[in-house]
Amino acid sequence: MNDANPVLSVDKLHKAFNGKTVVSGLTFDLYPGEILALVGENGAGKSTSKNMLCGLLAPTGGEILIEQQKVAEVDGALHGISAVHQELSLFKSLTVAQNLCINDLPGSNLNIDWSKAEKIARKELDFLGVAIDPQALVGDLGAGKQQIVEIAKALLHANKVLILDEPTTSLTKPEREKLFAVMQKLKARGVAMIFISHFMDEVYQMADKYLVLRDGQQVAAGELAKTPRSELEALMVGREMTQSQIELAPPQNQVSLAVRQLTSCHFNQISLNLKKGEIIGIGGLMGAGRTELAEAISGLRPAQGEIYIGGKFIKRPSLATMLKHKLCYVTEDRRGLGLFPQRSVKENMTAANLSNFVQPLFRGIGFKNEQAAAQQVVDKMNVVLPDINSAVSHLSGGNQQKVLLGRWLACQPEILILDEPTKGVDIGAKLDIHKKIAALAASGVAVLLVSSDLQELLDLSHRIIVMRTGEQVAEFNRDAFDPTKIIAAAASSAYAKETS
């Protein structure tokens, strides 16, 4: 493979925002059919590197060579480089087919052949093996499906280099496998790929080479086959990672949250008892209705059925009443539903629970102490940021996630509903967050954990409930956890409703 010429060479690439260096010394060669894993902690500069390589940001130093030609400015479409962006770059008011084909619409300028576009879209989606209606509006799809559309869009134009920036964060196991199969096909076709991920399993499964960034510096590069996993992790984090198993304290007997026969158009007859100090994981495939269930319990969506908190029937669930009962919900869609993009990290941190952060002069007046209190949370969550007063949209994806989590953890919840809490968070930070959740549970907080990361569910839950197309199909206790069975329950249509 290496006898060919590199399709992409990068030499001492450098990027600074207002004099603050974010990436420096990035140097590598990428050959056709090769997969390079770009790894590093949150805020290490991975997405920034990607943006420079696909022409969205102009580098402040270094050079980029494409097929050994030095290019002043990368033009993705012209140079055959396409990317799956960490934050979805889709047009929500357009259909799936329109989104997929927007860069290369069939037909002429003055007469687009929409039926052909639809065919192209259908073919591409079939290639990925997912059932998405090409005529559906992207805004109407769930987060997972949107991610697939984003991937499909990039694949459609990947003829030389494809950059995937955390493509799997919203995908469940089967979809991940499908994506990997497609990547293998592309690899065989000679397409070179740069794969950014925080999942070490995936990195080892897919990539040939690695490149480690730490604080914007390229600290190591090499062949994955020759590097043991612990060494790579140490390179990333700058310390040895202890593969410690999370210790879960046993739940208490009191029931914190009881849900009876909860039903809406997205899910059907869901019942569960969440005890104090218990962590229940909810597994399932994309579109199983887990997010909808979590939102319904939090009072954000209407649903029939009964919800009890601490044995008390909640008559008209709304987010405000739930908050009063110290139930907090952390959304999976941090960009759309979670953060206030132009506002500062400080304001984002305190948005849900301002009164706890400040020492007001009178009720509702004055923000004394806000900065210091928010800074404490930032430190506790290890958020990497230039300044607590800078806009949250300037943070890296994983750090944005930490801000969101920090906001809700600071509310001192008694019941915590987490939807994909570690989406885009690096391995070190993830372990920290897991420990924090376990500690919270140990102190009596009841946790409902929705996650597409099966390992996370296995590590962190006392019980796992599996949902499939809105139905509650299986339940596993910690001692009976079995990944294959869980996946089977989530995916198979033959798997009968059972509890183990």
Added chain:
Amino acid sequence: KEIRIGLAVDQLFESRVAENNAIKAAAKKRGFQIIEVVADGDAQTQNAQIQSLISQRVDAILVCAVDQNTINGALMRAQRARIPVIAYDRKLPNERVYQAYVGPDSVQDGFLAGQHMVKQLKDHSGEILVLELLGALNDQNGIDRSKGFQQALQALPNAKIISVPTDWDSAKALAATQNAFQANPSIKAVFAATDTQIPSIETVLIGLGKAHPVGHPKHIVVTGVNGSNDGYQATKKGFADGIVVMNLDQIGEKSIALAEKLIKKQKVEKNHVVAGYFYHSGNIVKNKDKIWGAGQ
């Protein structure tokens, strides 16, 4: 020392420009300098502009108010600064704030136009529908023209007046005329508060096949006030019956003459009404010189 006169204008449109030109011509004759400010229809702006004239210490202020009542404040400041104020075209209700007024007699102008219409319609029996295109609802001249017109029409007890607002806007006048004729196909006469709307009326009547010249049995009586070229052309070709034309030249001449006297600290009379003049198809050629819009 050169004499400078501040000219505070409400808004620029055809007849106002003609009037201002008359003022400027009269000023030029005497070697006065004119400092013109235009408020663009905004009372607040005009208030500020008059104050800026005061801070420039002009020798006299000629003002056509956006609104008659709202420049009191600025004009009182002018009194304090001992700058004489002459209101032109629009009268001011507060006698204390100005030294002289020169302008049209809008009630009389409306009355003259109405009188001619009554003459044309008096032989009709049964209910006579008359369409009145109002000016802007907040313009005293428009309100006065309407008042005079309606007074004149009291001579026809069987006339019924349909009034529609136009904000002096020809496009609105066009739509309003069209709709009024839809609702009341038997309208016999149209009065336009400004004759610049007569071409719009013509468009509608041509579309309805009702544009018959003066003298035709089915002719629809059209009169108006102002004296622009639009009215002149329409009357000349017999579409309109007659127009009341404002004597802008005299308004211009008189206001500068008054200013001169006031600057020389001479006593002047307060009110100077310059009556309009009615012309019709019969005497239009003879009166061409008096019609400011007719051109040379």
Added chain:
Amino acid sequence: MKEALSNQLKQNPAMPMLAVLMILFSTLSPYFFDAINMESIAANNAVILIAAVGMTLVFLTGGIDLSIATVISVSAVMAGVIMGHTDNVLLGVLTAVSVGAAFGLLNGFLIGFLGLSPFITTMGTQLIARGIAFSVSEGIAVQGTPEPVIDFGFALVMGIPKITLVSFAVLLIVGFLVALTSWGRYIILLGSNPLAARYCGLNTRWLELSVYLASGILGGIAGFISIANLGNALPGVGDTLLLIIIGAVVLGGTSMNGGEGSLTKTLFGVAVLAVLTNGLNLLGIPFYDQLMIQGALIFIGYSIAMRLNQAKR
């Protein structure tokens, strides 16, 4: 101190524009820094400043209030009528404020609770307000303004018109509410991302209602001040102000899309427009040319200021 100044410069694109205009006009016209002229600029922009404060609040939430200018007219007319009959100034103030509040409540209910589009809704209430103002006054200024109100319009405190002081007081109070209360924080968050605001448990409906209510009340106050400034209540006084108000707020740097902006910005935006129109008048530039110069200066000034702003960031 120096840092604070450069911070202000960074945040307020209109500030350098203001400085340049003031230097320009004072060199070109000896009358510019005249006390009478400064007084006139200050007095004649009090109404605009108060209304612009209201519009800024609405912009912060990502809405728009097209009715604010006409609310000025209708509340002025109503207050004028009441004062004409009773000669009671306090009653006049109350009337102006409550008429403004009524329109604000109507807007707020329709937009916050029924979820109607702010643009069309406030356009509708604008027309209603205009219709009421004109039918109550029959189109002409309401007579019989009590003397104390007219005197108030003329009165100066240390060379500053009292009505200007009122507008500054309004700016300070609302500025305090926006910068230092949780209500202020919440409306900005709402404007930044309404869905996220909901997911934070903020009561978005009440917040929206409160903002339109506030802008209505400010319109009412502006209406009363316009009586003091002009000497009479005028049914068309606000109509021409709408574009000026919107222009001043946006020129100051507050975004129409919500979530970004401040009242300091609005103060500078109003000041720039005020100085610009005043200066062009003083220079005796013909009206048509004034229009062209004004447009060009606004555009050039804004784009240069934006550029400076970005370069510094």
Added chain:
Amino acid sequence: MSFKLLFKQKWLPIAVAALLMSIFLSFVSPAFLTLTNFESVLVQASVTAIMAVGMTFIIILAGIDISVGAILFFVSSLFAQTLNTTGSVALAFSAAVISGCLLGTVNGLLIVRFKVTPLITTLATYTIYRGMALHLTSAQNIPVPREIGWMGNGSFLSIPVPVWWMLVFTVIGIYLLSQTRFGIYCKAIGCSAQSAKESALPINRVNILAYAIGGLCAAVAALILIARVGGLQSGIGIGLEFTVIAAVILGGTKLSGGSGSVAGSVIGAIFLVLIDNGLNLFNASPYIYDIVRGFVLIVAVLVDRVSVIKNQPNALKFKTSSEGN
């Protein structure tokens, strides 16, 4: 078109509102349901409707154009002045159309080149264009001969020419929006400028073209209006921009951009004319005109809102950000 698809159309609510309004008017006024009245409603709507077609693209792009009224004024002035001084009809017409496109293009160029928000840019050009027009004519009215007024007064196949123009612009607009790259790019850019940048769409070219089309529409509207009014009236068209924007928004296009409908804008323009038509037919008191207009506008958006709630039961609870405006 299937039933389900019909219910997804953005123009549906305003069409329903217009229909209800028509039914109401035909019950209370016998003059309403006549062919000539129908014709005159369409003719009156044509100017706003044609400008609304252009504005639709601009608003879908998440832009706004305050200057269209001023463009209309300038184009009319140039047309009348050219005709007056040269007497050449062909020259006047081409000057009008070219200048309209040009002024629109200038808007677009300024916006993309200097990255100043569309509101400020077009507010500035609004004053500039208006000043230019006044300069050109010294605020005089200029009559145009009735013979060349076929744009506004003629008819073809017994349908008035303005209605033909409205039809042509509507059809072209619908086609442009749904079938061409330009149309789909407008929606995409308006939906998310960031994503459009990431997808390397020709953002600048699309913007310039959209504003140029807005200018062209204003120019054609100007030719119709000047012919119908019988000449240039100083200040013609100023203030029309808000009516045009209202028509577009009533038609289901969101001020925040991303999606919209040309047909809706045209129906919105007709709806606005229906209000005034009804008021005139009733011989209503001049003072209640604005009050009625205001009420009807609010009722119209209520109809729109009700339809949204019907389509998505929890819409009231779930006011999405894109519905903000």
